[in-house]
Amino acid sequence: xxxxxxxxxxxxxxxxxxxxxxxxxxxxxxxxxxxxxxxxxxxxxxxxxxxxxxxxxxxxxxxxxxxxxxxxxxxxxxxxxxxxxxxxxxxxxxxxxxxxxxxxxxxxxxxxxxxxxxxxxxxxxxxxxxxxxxxxxxxx
Amino acid sequence: xxxxxxxxxxxxxxxxxxxxxxxxxxxxxxxxxxxxxxxxxxxxxxxxxxxxxxxxxxxxxxxxxxxxxxxxxxxxxxxxxxxxxxxxxxxxxxxxxxxxxxxxxxxxxxxxxxxxxxxxxxxxxxxxxxxxxxxxxxxxxxxxxxxxxxxxxxxxxxxxxxxxxxxxxxxxxxxxxxxxxxxxxxxxxxxxxxxxxxxxxxxxxxxxxxxxxxxxxxxxxxxxxxxxxxxxxxxxxxxxxxxxxxxxxxxxxxxxxxxxxxxxxxxxxxxxxxxxxxxxxxxxxxxxxxxxxxxxxxxxxxxxxxxxxxxxxxxxxxxxxxxxxxxxxxxxxxxxxxxxxxxxxxxxxxxxxxxxxxxxxxxxxxxxxxxxxxxxxxxx
Numbered sequence: 001x002x003x004x005x006x007x008x009x010x011x012x013x014x015x016x017x018x019x020x021x022x023x024x025x026x027x028x029x030x031x032x033x034x035x036x037x038x039x040x041x042x043x044x045x046x047x048x049x050x051x052x053x054x055x056x057x058x059x060x061x062x063x064x065x066x067x068x069x070x071x072x073x074x075x076x077x078x079x080x081x082x083x084x085x086x087x088x089x090x091x092x093x094x095x096x097x098x099x100x101x102x103x104x105x106x107x108x109x110x111x112x113x114x115x116x117x118x119x120x121x122x123x124x125x126x127x128x129x130x131x132x133x134x135x136x137x138x139x140x
Numbered sequence: 141x142x143x144x145x146x147x148x149x150x151x152x153x154x155x156x157x158x159x160x161x162x163x164x165x166x167x168x169x170x171x172x173x174x175x176x177x178x179x180x181x182x183x184x185x186x187x188x189x190x191x192x193x194x195x196x197x198x199x200x201x202x203x204x205x206x207x208x209x210x211x212x213x214x215x216x217x218x219x220x221x222x223x224x225x226x227x228x229x230x231x232x233x234x235x236x237x238x239x240x241x242x243x244x245x246x247x248x249x250x251x252x253x254x255x256x257x258x259x260x261x262x263x264x265x266x267x268x269x270x271x272x273x274x275x276x277x278x279x280x281x282x283x284x285x286x287x288x289x290x291x292x293x294x295x296x297x298x299x300x301x302x303x304x305x306x307x308x309x310x311x312x313x314x315x316x317x318x319x320x321x322x323x324x325x326x327x328x329x330x331x332x333x334x335x336x337x338x339x340x341x342x343x344x345x346x347x348x349x350x351x352x353x354x355x356x357x358x359x360x361x362x363x364x365x366x367x368x369x370x371x372x373x374x375x376x377x378x379x380x381x382x383x384x385x386x387x388x389x390x391x392x393x394x395x396x397x398x399x400x401x402x403x404x405x406x407x408x409x410x411x412x413x414x415x416x417x418x419x420x421x422x423x424x425x426x427x428x429x430x431x432x433x434x435x436x437x438x439x440x441x442x443x444x445x446x447x448x449x450x451x452x453x454x455x456x457x458x459x460x461x462x463x464x465x466x467x468x469x470x471x472x473x474x475x476x477x478x479x480x481x482x483x484x485x486x487x488x489x490x491x492x493x494x495x496x497x498x499x500x501x502x503x504x505x506x507x508x509x510x511x512x513x514x515x516x517x518x519x520x
Binding site: 079083085091095097122125137138 | 435449515
């Protein structure tokens, strides 16, 4: 296979991880351009079907990232997100979407360095795992 | 738990059950009884809501067919307070589905007395109509005699629903009043058990003669469950094998036409309006071309695999394995096998057993602050 650049869809919360990504940028921290950030108001609004759709359309990895426990701007959205990710991690591996393709992290607004590091790590992991099979199947 | 037996006259279980239902209906605090009956028009057995004890002559809760999971009916009946109490005769999977609906606030348990009967399984709707012919209740009698004496019913060339063969809940544990058949000398007796305080209230007014549960019942039920669990586990292994990649899943669901019958038939698919019938999925025509261009070829109609995985995300923790999804599929896709295989995993992941208790919160309706640390992080 030719050179493989993974695509990562990242659902990041407005208050923490998006701000961290912004901080990474303003601090001129480099991180791979493989990530497509989707800003949401809270990880608690990430419907499981957004994640399913991303995978079926060929995303190699999906990252859901928000505020640390106890820091949620809406009090408990991140706890709800955690249950949904748990559910997806029970369902998706059956269909060949490896567990490590779906990640949930807590990255606070001041954690620009951690954000850049997370993306770097995920890209490395996906490069060794290889592309998502759904990229080439005739399924939408 | 109060236990009694009622006498079966002439070996006729149906006549005995009808008389028992009449006696329930005659109770002062029971306004109506929901029970499956043969309808006069043709060979169908559908739930009926009966207030007149004389209108129970076609009642047949032992007919091996259930065209609808009646949990949906009971949910409609109990959506709001009625100020009256009704009895509902349900299969174990219907009881478990109803308990899930109550927890999802789509039904109320306060005004129903759940009457559950040991379940001997069912045929597919279409198969049943063919097998039963003009026999109706005679066929039911033949069916329960064969099943209860341990004989196979394969003589017609039709087999029971795979969902029933894989069902590890043949006994209605969640019922207020249980009617027991397994391990009971059904030529002479039926077992009646009051399993809850609500059941005991009703039991007291029925003036039944107290009896002990037959000692052999436990062993009979255990061996039945073991047999079904073995079938179920084999089904899990096989289904898991043929759907373990997105390519294989696409093949498995290849003839899905997006009719959504499986979710209409599903008792625990709880959304009032399914997102898949909204404008969200009324894509721009050019969108299909974009997709096709990206992949070279896409299967039409689109969104079938997406629909099924999304449905799993909604109902997998609540799936009671009733098999109505497969019953409703016009293209004979073994959807029950798929949904149960994945649901079993999801339920294990949350240590949740749907329909078991009204007290256990549905996993996606609650959270704890300190939990699931294993799903957070990006590993090494």
